[in-house]
Amino acid sequence: MATPHALRDSAPPATPKTGVIHPLWVRVTHWLNALAAIVMMLSGWRIYDASPVFPSFHIPPAITLGGWLAGALQWHFAAMWLLVFNGLVYLTLNLASGRFVRKFLPVSPRAVLHDLIAALTGKLSHADLRVYNSVQKLAYLVVICDLIVLVLSGLAIWKSVQFPLLRELMGGYDNARIVHFAAMSLLAAFLVVHLAMVALVPRSLLAMLRGR
Template sequence: MNPTRLPASLASMPAPVPPVQQSRTIHPVWVRITHWLNALAALTMMLSGWRIYNASPIFPSFSFPNGITLGGWLGGALQWHFAAMWLLVFNGIVYLLLNLASGRLVRKFLPLSPRALLRDFVSALRGKLSHDDLSHYNAVQKLAYLFVIVDLIVLVLSGLAIWKSVQFPLLRELMGGYDTARIVHFSAMSLMAGFLVVHLALVALVPRSLLAMLRGR
């Protein structure tokens, strides 16, 4: 018998199916927890901040509808705002430290080149940007996430310059004075609101990204 040929009974048997590999973890537990806590704190600060803004608007002709604000009145809004601020600060510090210590910050968000950003931005406009691998961020996502990290830091610093203007005179002056610090704070808040709108729109287009942030894979 030719050793290279199998008996007919064996040759007709189907090939063994390899075991299904478990889905790899995209977001570890600490990323998911800090992400949702940051989202809760940022949203609470934004809604309560709108009520605080209405009490002393920077632009007299513009105010936010009270129905989309949080706090009910100025004192209540301030309590919500400061409570969320501490959550954002401490949770944000934990998020940044763990990202740096694990190397995730460099691995996920760098490198980021203008050429890659332009290429992925054009692909996104054409609807040809792939989202098959959720563990990999394209250049547009990298820029957006780095931007919102910096924006939240500016929000906290400008908020401190407003809240503790006497205690932090150097910070107040770096912001251009108390009145300018209010404008910086409002602008950073507006940019964060814009980021949230775009972020939610992308989640709606790629719902698997929401599942990944909920269950990790």
């Protein structure tokens, strides 16, 4: 008769759990945030071209949204309200459910460096999409902070008189525009990297569409 030890040795290797990876509320808020961020970015580029922060740098009109300054402003403000309210729902549910801590924490420089090297050498596992690696954790935390900075710097520009403290925290109106532009550039870089990672691991897109 086989011993319990032998039975354990002959058992098949454990496989990742099946089931829901992203609950419905995560998927809905994720796609609404993505829509709002992209619309704000494209319309923001049109607004930027109307009064460039850096006079020698212009964004090709073909990749902007709005057609003209007034149209771009309408798209920008509409997407802003969607981003703010949907973002608040996303953060509130993440914190209330404990998902924020489970998914994004802890993260350390050593763990990020380890996973970054593993990713660059093709040794980073994506077997269980429920578990974020340290590079993902850092990227998502950075983009959440970046979106908050985008909203606050945008308020400092849009309502400069109504929010003098916020304007001064940004270093004045002109500096607030630079902060806003830098935060927008960081968001654009994140989207490029994020799409590249999705292309490398297509299952992550399916999980965000159907939840599993």
